[in-house]
Amino acid sequence: MKKQIVFMLLTTLLCSALSMAQVQKLPAPAKSLGKNVMEALWSRSSGTEFSDKMLSDQDLSNLLFAAIGVNRPSEGKITSPTARNFQEIRVFVFTTKGVSEYLNKENSLKQVAKGDHRGLIADRQDWAKTAPVSLLIVADEKKFGSSDTHAKLAMAIDAGIVSENVNLFCSGAGFVTRPRMTMDIPAIKKLLKLSDAETPLLNNPVGYAK
Numbered sequence: 001m002k003k004q005i006v007f008m009l010l011t012t013l014l015c016s017a018l019s020m021a022q023v024q025k026l027p028a029p030a031k032s033l034g035k036n037v038m039e040a041l042w043s044r045s046s047g048t049e050f051s052d053k054m055l056s057d058q059d060l061s062n063l064l065f066a067a068i069g070v071n072r073p074s075e076g077k078i079t080s081p082t083a084r085n086f087q088e089i090r091v092f093v094f095t096t097k098g099v100s101e102y103l104n105k106e107n108s109l110k111q112v113a114k115g116d117h118r119g120l121i122a123d124r125q126d127w128a129k130t131a132p133v134s135l136l137i138v139a140d141e142k143k144f145g146s147s148d149t150h151a152k153l154a155m156a157i158d159a160g161i162v163s164e165n166v167n168l169f170c171s172g173a174g175f176v177t178r179p180r181m182t183m184d185i186p187a188i189k190k191l192l193k194l195s196d197a198e199t200p201l202l203n204n205p206v207g208y209a210k
């Protein structure tokens with residue numbers, strides 16, 4: 001009996017340690033940073049050359065806040081507008097270590113795959129593999145609640161807006177990025193176990209300038 005209780009306690013401890021390891025809380029996003037809005041617009045451009053310096057947790061928090069961060073907690077609203085506020089756009093983070101989903105309400109990263117899968121984002125554009133981080137922008141039809149032509153258009157627009165928030169953040173904060181549709185969608189869907197209702201639409205490799 002005693003052995004059983006000890007075993008159960010150890011299993012519970014192990015399970016909670018494992019689940020803690022898979023979710024990483026990020027530092028709070030900055031309140032102020034970088035160029036002003038006109039300077040960011042004047043300097044926005046798409047790049048293909050990245051330093052291999054990894055982004056810090058603070059950089060990731062700022063970047064992901066720009067993408068879909070919660071900026072009005074009392075209303076649960078986010079930095080990117082979405083059609084009818086469906087908030088159907090999900091963002092995954094590819095690094096050398098693994099793939100995580102950004103959980104915007106908790107401002108945390110939940111690991112969904114281990115290992116370096118940046119090659120799936122790069123696909124036939126090898127330079128994209130050299131970015132230390134790639135953001136994958138996925139539309140989730142289940143959150144949108146419909147999948148007709150109009151809904152598909154709205155989701156593509158919403159994804160584009162998220163990507164543009166990332167583009168402008170990168171311009172303003174001194175990072176290099178490029179919005180891209182090129183990627184190995186079937187392999188990404190398999191890796192992330194995405195259903196037919198979850199569609200990768202765009203990606204943004206991100207890094208410091210070389």
Ligand SMILES: Cc1cc2nc3c(=O)[nH]c(=O)nc-3n(C[C@H](O)[C@H](O)[C@H](O)COP(=O)(O)O)c2cc1C
Nearest residue numbers: 044045046047048125160178179180181182183202
């Ligand atoms: C929807 C969309 C998809 C794109 N897909 C790719 C892509 O797959 N590969 C790529 O190298 N650039 C891609 N781009 C980047 C464009 O080529 C780039 O924005 C364009 O050449 C203009 O350059 P600029 O962003 O520096 O103004 C894409 C841009 C957009 C808006």
